[in-house]
Amino acid sequence: QVQLVESGGGLVQAGGSLRLSCAASGRFVSLYAMGWFRQAPGKEREFLAAISRDYRNIYYADSVKGRFTISRDNAKDSMYLQMNSLKPEDTAVYYCAARSSSVATVTPGDYRYWGQGTQVTVSS
Secondary structure, X not given: OOEEEEEOOEEEEOOOOEEEEEEEEOXXXXXXXXXXXXXXXXXXXXXXXXXXXXXXXEEEOOOOOXXXXXXXXXXXXXXXXXXXXXXXXXXXXXXXXXXXXXXXXXXXXXXXXXXXXXXXXXXX
């Protein structure tokens, strides 16, 4: 099976930056599309970004387009989310996820494996 562990969250002032990492383990994890999602208190889980297994297909939510950058390194079984120009409304628990398919999608239900999340808090 696949295990995912997020890191890099923390407290940052509005306008600042954070880089989240997702360390993955599992025999076939490099074959799978991966994505980042977040969930704020009282809100549904929100798609942020996804990337296909070959790095070539990338999708962003409108709310983060131009500010966040998703990347992955299959040789290291790692995925990253560079977050710039952070806003207070970005405050949430951030999750990495992996499909059991190479095709990236934007729907949380399409992702089979999930990490435990890392807290990102942006102060105003």
